[in-house]
Amino acid sequence: MxxxxxxxxxxxxxxxxxxxxxxxxxxxxxxxxxxxxxxxxxxxxxxxxxxxxxxxxxxxxxxxxxxxxxxxxxxxxxxxxxxxxxxxxxxxxxxxxxxxxxxxxxxxxxxxxxxxxxRRMLNIHPSLLPSFPGVRAVEQALAAGVKVAGCTVHYVELEVDSGPIIIQAAVPVLPDDTAETLHARIQVQEHLIYPRGIALAAGG
Known part of the structure; x- marks a missing residue:
């Protein structure tokens, strides 16, 4: 995904x-x-x-x-x-x-x-916002038992991880996932979508 x-x-x-x-x-x-x-x-x-x-x-x-x-x-x-x-x-x-x-x-x-x-500050967060904002997002996702996790590029606003979403990528949560293994797969997608998110934001 x-x-x-x-x-x-x-x-x-x-x-x-x-x-x-x-x-x-x-x-x-x-x-x-x-x-x-x-x-x-x-x-x-x-x-x-x-x-x-x-x-x-x-x-x-x-x-x-x-x-x-x-x-x-x-x-x-x-x-x-x-x-x-x-x-x-x-x-x-x-x-x-x-x-x-x-x-x-x-x-x-x-x-x-x-x-x-x-509107010229961007962040990337290891969850499919608005789910699991803040710290330890991957651990939050595992604790909630979700079947899909991912990452989000978004504008930065005062409330943590609350800004408008620019682009997201989803990854499946596997039955034997740990925080480390899930985060590693999420990070692969982060590296793909962050440059795209920057270009999308700058392009309006």
């Missing part, structure tokens, strides 16, 4: 590339899949900077390997979520970012960031 999207990833190859700012907290696998889609010509964009909030995040290693600028904004160094988001806005504006792409960003964002990039 993988996505079957007949449109090309980008229908605006003759227009100026989208200027993306990536936000990551963990391994950065979605970050790298977006970079690969750009390198292959599937997505007409360029990554201006990758912001990460955990010094140990593997996403930083990926940025170095890919030759992409990275900036550490450790959330522990800021007195509030708003202060952190203000710093993120400054970095993104300094790098002339048009769209913010949250790729495994594990912090709740505030209006400080959302208002600076209205």
């Amino acid at each position: 993988s996505p079957r999207v007949s449109l090309p990833v980008s229908t605006h190859q003759n227009s100026a590339p989208l200027k993306l700012g990536i936000m990551a907290s963990g391994s950065g696998s979605n970050f790298e899949c977006i970079a690969q889609a750009i390198a292959s010509g599937e997505l007409n964009a360029q990554i201006q900077v990758m912001v990460y909030n955990r010094p140990e995040a593997k996403a930083a290693d990926r940025a170095d390997r890919l030759g992409i600028s990275r900036v550490l904004l450790n959330h522990r160094d800021y007195p509030s979520r708003e202060a952190l988001d203000g710093a993120i806005v400054s970095v993104m504006q300094e790098h002339q970012v048009d769209w913010i792409i949250m790729a495994g960003w594990m912090r709740v964002v505030t209006q400080v960031l959302i208002q600076a990039f209205p």
